[in-house]
Amino acid sequence: MLVRAQVLVCGGTGCLSSKSDKIKEAFVENIKALGLDNEIQVIQTGCFGLCERGPIVIVYPDQTFYSHVSVDDVPKICSEHLLKGRIYEPKAYKEATEDELAKIKSFGEVGFYNKQLRIALRNCGMINPFDINEAIGRNAYQALGKCLTEYTPEQVIDIMKKSGLRGRGGGGFPTGLKWELCAKNQADQKYVICNADEGDPGAFMDRSVLEGDPHSVIEAMAIAGYAIGASMGYVYIRAEYPVAVERLRFAINQAREYGLLGEDIFGSGFNFDIDVRLGAGAFVCGEETALIASIEGERGMPRNKPPFPAQKGLWGKPTIINNVETLANVPVIILNGWEWFSSIGTEKSKGTKVFALGGKIKNTGLVEIPMGTTLREVIYDIGGGCPNGKAFKAVQTGGPSGGCLTAKHLDTPIDYDNLVALGSMMGSGGMIVMDENNCMVDVARFFLDFTVDESCGKCTPCREGTKRMLEILKKITEGKGTLEDLDKLESLAHMIKDSSLCGLGQSAPNPVLSTLANFKDEYIAHVVDKKCPAGVCKALLTFVVTDACIGCGKCKRNCPADAISGEIKGKHHIDPAKCIKCGSCVKGCPKGAIVVE
Amino acid sequence: MKSLAELKKIREEAANRINLRTAKNGYRVAVGMATCGITAGARPVLAKFVEMVSEKGLDNVTVTQVGCLGECALEPVVEVFDADGNRTTYAEVHVDDVATIVEQHLIGGKVVTDKTLEVIKKAK
Numbered sequence: 001m002l003v004r005a006q007v008l009v010c011g012g013t014g015c016l017s018s019k020s021d022k023i024k025e026a027f028v029e030n031i032k033a034l035g036l037d038n039e040i041q042v043i044q045t046g047c048f049g050l051c052e053r054g055p056i057v058i059v060y061p062d063q064t065f066y067s068h069v070s071v072d073d074v075p076k077i078c079s080e081h082l083l084k085g086r087i088y089e090p091k092a093y094k095e096a097t098e099d100e101l102a103k104i105k106s107f108g109e110v111g112f113y114n115k116q117l118r119i120a121l122r123n124c125g126m127i128n129p130f131d132i133n134e135a136i137g138r139n140a141y142q143a144l145g146k147c148l149t150e151y152t153p154e155q156v157i158d159i160m161k162k163s164g165l166r167g168r169g170g171g172g173f174p175t176g177l178k179w180e181l182c183a184k185n186q187a188d189q190k191y192v193i194c195n196a197d198e199g200d201p202g203a204f205m206d207r208s209v210l211e212g213d214p215h216s217v218i219e220a221m222a223i224a225g226y227a228i229g230a231s232m233g234y235v236y237i238r239a240e241y242p243v244a245v246e247r248l249r250f251a252i253n254q255a256r257e258y259g260l261l262g263e264d265i266f267g268s269g270f271n272f273d274i275d276v277r278l279g280a281g282a283f284v285c286g287e288e289t290a291l292i293a294s295i296e297g298e299r300g301m302p303r304n305k306p307p308f309p310a311q312k313g314l315w316g317k318p319t320i321i322n323n324v325e326t327l328a329n330v331p332v333i334i335l336n337g338w339e340w341f342s343s344i345g346t347e348k349s350k351g352t353k354v355f356a357l358g359g360k361i362k363n364t365g366l367v368e369i370p371m372g373t374t375l376r377e378v379i380y381d382i383g384g385g386c387p388n389g390k391a392f393k394a395v396q397t398g399g400p401s402g403g404c405l406t407a408k409h410l411d412t413p414i415d416y417d418n419l420v421a422l423g424s425m426m427g428s429g430g431m432i433v434m435d436e437n438n439c440m441v442d443v444a445r446f447f448l449d450f451t452v453d454e455s456c457g458k459c460t461p462c463r464e465g466t467k468r469m470l471e472i473l474k475k476i477t478e479g480k481g482t483l484e485d486l487d488k489l490e491s492l493a494h495m496i497k498d499s500s501l502c503g504l505g506q507s508a509p510n511p512v513l514s515t516l517a518n519f520k521d522e523y524i525a526h527v528v529d530k531k532c533p534a535g536v537c538k539a540l541l542t543f544v545v546t547d548a549c550i551g552c553g554k555c556k557r558n559c560p561a562d563a564i565s566g567e568i569k570g571k572h573h574i575d576p577a578k579c580i581k582c583g584s585c586v587k588g589c590p591k592g593a594i595v596v597e
Numbered sequence: 598m599k600s601l602a603e604l605k606k607i608r609e610e611a612a613n614r615i616n617l618r619t620a621k622n623g624y625r626v627a628v629g630m631a632t633c634g635i636t637a638g639a640r641p642v643l644a645k646f647v648e649m650v651s652e653k654g655l656d657n658v659t660v661t662q663v664g665c666l667g668e669c670a671l672e673p674v675v676e677v678f679d680a681d682g683n684r685t686t687y688a689e690v691h692v693d694d695v696a697t698i699v700e701q702h703l704i705g706g707k708v709v710t711d712k713t714l715e716v717i718k719k720a721k
Contacts, residue, residue, distance in 0.1 A: 004647040004660060006617050039644070060617045061659045085630040085662030126618055136604065137611025145601045259598040267599050 005040045005082065007031075010056040010125065012047030012211055013204070013243050019071065020044075020055040026074035027057075034083050046212015048125035050112050052364040053093065058125075065093040065110055115382050117344070118368045119352045120168075120205070120328040124212030129247045132254040135215040141260050143334035144219050147226055148268040156227040157183060160330070163338035164350030169195055169286070169323030170398070170427045170503070172349075172416040175330075178320055182310040183228045185318040190230035192221050193314065193321040195291060196237035196244070199283040200399030201450060203430040205354040206324035208366055210237070210244035213328065214251035218274060220327035222261065223334065225272040228320055232273060236291050239278040249276055283400075283454035287502045288321045290456065301458045302502035323428070325354055345371030349415035359396075359432040360386045369414070376410040379433060390435035394518070398427025400447040400454075401507030403514025404440065423514045425507065439536035440519040441526055444511045445473040451508040462505030465496040469512060478539040481527040490516060531597075538581045541596050545572050548593035555585035555594060616656055622680050623657030624703050626650075629674040631665030637672035638691060645695040646675075650703070658703055671717060677702055686714040 009015075009024040027042045048056045053067035057077070064087055066077065073091050080088045093110060118124075127134040135141075147156050161176030182190065194217055198206040210217060221233040237245055252274050255261040263271045277295050284290045285300040292314050294300040313319025329351060333341045342350045349371040355378065358364055362384030369378060375395060379385065386392050394404040403424035405412070412418050416426050434443060448470045457463045472489050475481050493509030493516075500506045516523060525531050532540040545555075551569040563579040566572030574585070574594075586594045598604060628634070628643040639662075646660045666674045671688035675698070678684050685708050687698065694712055701709050710716060 002644070002647045002651055003614070003617070004643060004662075008618070039647075061621075062661050063620070083630070084632070084635075084664055085628070086664035127615065133607055133611040134615055136607045137613075137615045139608070141604060142608070145604055149601060264599075266601060266604075 003039060003041050005062075006060045007040060007042045007082070008045050008058045008060065008125070009042065010046075010048045010054060011044035011129075011243075012051070012054075012124075012208055013241075014047065014051040015054040015056060016243065018055045022071050023055055023057065023069055023074060026071050027078065030075050030078040031082065034078055036078075036082055040082055043128045044130075045127060046124040046129050047208040047366060049116075049121065049208075049366040049368075050110075050363060051366065052362065062087075066091045067093040112363050112365070112367075112382055112384075115373070115377060116368050117352050117370050119332055119344075120209060120216075120325045120354055121212070121366065121368045122332065123216065124208055124366075127213065129212055129214055130250055132215060132251065132258060135213065139335060140215040140331070141219050141255075143331035144222050144226075144260070145266055146334055147223050148266045148270055153183060153227045153229065156223065156334070159334060159338045160227070163333045163341040164345075164348075165326065165329055165333060165341065166349065166416060167323055168325035168329075168353065168429070170401070170425070172426060175322065175326055178310065178322070179224060179227050181308070182318045182320045185311055187318050189232070189315075189317045190225075190228055191314045191317055191319040192224045192228070192230045192233040193288075193291065193295070193319060194221055194233065194235040194324060194327055195286060195288070195321050196235055196241075196324045197279050197286040197291060198238070198241075198324070198428060199281070199286050199454075200401075200428050200430045202358040202432055203356045203399055203428045205356055205366055205429055207241050207244050209324050209328050210241070210248050214244075214248045215255065216328045216331055217248075217324055218251060218255050218261065220322075220330035221274055222265070222272045223330055224320060224322065224327070226270055228318070230320075231271045232275070234275055234277050234295060234314070236277045236279055236285070236295060238281045240281050245276065245278065252276070282456070283450075284456040284502070284504050287504060290502070291321065292319065299456075301456045302504075304501065325429075346413060346415045348417055353414070353426065353429055355429045355431045357383050357431050357433070360390065360435040360438070361433040362387050371415045372413040374411050374413055375405065378414070378431070379410070383433065386433065386435040390437060392433065393436050393438060394434045394440065394443075396424075396432040396434065396443065396447075396511070397430070398425035398507075398510070399430035399432075400450045401425060401503065401510055402427045402430070403510045404434070404443065404518060405514075406518045423517060424510070437534055437536070439477075439532050439534040440515040440522050441473065441477055441532075442534075442536045444515045445470065445477055447511040448473060448508065451504065455504065455508070459499070459501045459505060461496045461499040462501075462508065465492055466505070466508050468492060469496070469509065473512070476523065476526050477532075477537040479526065479530045479537070483524075483527055486516070486523055486527065535596055541581050542576055543574050543579055543581065543583075543585060544595055544597055545574055546593050546595055547571065548591050550591055550593070552590065554588050554590065558584045558588045560584065613651070621657045621659050623655070623659070624680070625659045625661065625678040626703070627661050627663040627676045627678070629664070629666040629668075629672060629676075630662040631669075633665060633669035634672045634674065639673035641692050642673050642675065642690055642695060645692050646699070649695060649699045653699065653704065655699075655703060668714060671714065674714070687712045688714040688717045 055069050057066040057069045077088045080086045157179050165175045166172045285294045287302045290300040290302045309319040354368045396404050452466045455462045549571045556564040561580045563575045650658050675687045675690045
């Protein structure tokens with residue numbers, strides 16, 4: 001019998017860490033046991049995006065969307081759904097954004113996907129990344145064929161320029177222009193580099209593209225090579241993405257076997273090959289000159305520009321460096337035309353952008369939306385808003401280099417220029433949502449902690465300045481800050497921005513500056529009133545026993561610091577000098593009589 | 598691979614295999630596959646539908662299975678929904694009937710009246 005149904009099991013890193021590989025095996029075994037192995041196929045795909053609900057399984061052709069699947073559910077899904085055609089209700093996806101009882105079963109009906117437009121992620125969750133034929137079935141390498149047989153390199157660059165595609169790694173530099181600059185430089189050898197050194201905490205779109213659809217990146221690199229006259233490409237990817245590395249290497253080998261990489265591709269005389277270079281996970285290596293230094297075997301440090309990599313890049317040869325997501329857009333632009341692509345998005349930002357939604361949001365995961373979608377649509381309509389009925393407070397876009405935007409910015413259409421105008425940035429597309437329980441001073445401290453760690457140390461403002469800023473922030477969160485510190489913080493921030501060599505230093509103060517601008521009152525509460533309004537900064541909290549105390553003595557017994565005194569059946573008292581603010585008294589109190597002020 | 602023609606061939610073969618995964622807006626054929634349906638021979642009927650739809654290249658038709666439709670005495674029961682959601686229920690559909698339904702209904706757009714549930718019920 002022909003295949004009548006396909007079971008797609010998410011094999012992205014998120015779902016894999018919840019044992020989705022075991023789920024896949026269980027499906028194979030159970031289907032075999034039911035004698036259905038000739039008619040039902042099990043396929044492991046890349047990320048479906050709705051990671052919050054993982055592990056995810058989709059059954060086609062019904063498009064039934066199962067979420068939070070465990071190995072134990074598999075026999076039931078097989079015997080009920082696959083054998084008898086009855087959807088196994090307990091695991092069918094329930095919409096998170098609406099009434100919990102309204103069951104939504106079909107993949108196409110899920111609100112999380114309704115507002116999305118998946119271009120870069122078009123094949124993620126749709127195909128088996130280990131099967132080049134499936135990728136080809138979804139049009140992979142058609143665009144490369146078209147470029148090599150119908151277009152001159154100049155025409156390819158022209159299409160890219162007209163499409164309006166801009167770099168998705170953070171900078172937002174027009175991709176076509178980058179290619180043109182490099183194409184103009186004459187050299188015996190040029191290089192195409194794919195920047196897969198995704199380092200923003202919480203961002204994982206590049207990893208997902210490489211895990212779910214590696215061929216889109218390989219194809220795009222070959223197209224870029226043809227456009228600029230390069231015959232060699234490198235993918236610089238961090239070693240901590242083992243699944244992506246494995247699938248990418250496998251895909252490169254498959255492409256070579258099919259003659260889609262190598263010599264004389266499609267008989268056009270064009271040669272192109274790709275090699276993989278593993279990075280050790282230094283954040284600064286996402287900066288292009290540091291990345292080049294790292295590939296060359298040097299210490300990953302940025303250098304002055306010019307000369308730009310398009311003039312003197314890898315091993316002194318003209319080089320273009322494009323981000324994974326940028327490249328994933330390229331084949332579709334060639335196939336559908338620049339007119340189609342430039343019709344999506346806003347005036348200066350065309351196409352779509354993938355965001356990694358995280359933090360205090362119901363639907364954690366990867367979303368791809370047309371530029372110009374508002375933050376409100378992403379956070380509420382797609383993301384489902386903050387969980388547990390908490391109030392939205394801020395959203396951090398652009399990762400550690402970005403800024404925090406508040407409720408009043410929610411109706412801003414997302415594009416490169418709007419975000420920069422508000423003091424944040426697109427960055428690589430991290431989007432971390434914060435609710436009323438997040439302390440903004442602490443958030444700034446968290447991100448600065450990251451950049452202090454990741455500063456390469458080459459220039460003093462970044463190396464020393466961020467460290468000093470972190471010290472001031474720590475002082476504030478410990479209740480030792482003064483109003484003068486706030487001014488110092490601000491002037492230091494501007495100094496570091498103005499005098500650092502690379503993007504890391506130039507953007508490191510952004511979280512501090514934007515929280516200072518939008519949440520000055522919280523800083524003042526810390527400094528003047530010595531209070532943390534969100535109740536996060538431990539040093540500023542006081543634990544107090546209220547009159548609801550029944551004198552059971554439980555808190556006294558739980559306290560690891562012997563800070564609580566009181567007689568049985570009498571009101572207890574916490575000695576603030578001894579209290580270490582561990583919270584064990586609050587957790588243990590049967591009457592909720594201990595409050596945090 | 599040295600030519601676009603070869604690529605095209607691979608693409609067509611593969612597209613056929615992954616066609617199951619694309620959203621379709623044409624007819625939807627649902628075969629009742631509860632215990633009653635399976636006992637009455639729904640499995641080969643389902644297989645035949647899958648085979649014929651693929652053979653005729655009906656890319657826009659979904660063939661799927663459902664649970665018990667409540668007419669256990671008249672199984673195998675097959676429902677055909679058109680793009681607007683209008684339902685036609687066929688009863689006692691056996692492998693030999695599949696070709697007629699595919700050709701007349703899925704391709705021709707005309708209901709095979711003598712196999713509908715109402716007609717068969719009346720005849721009993």
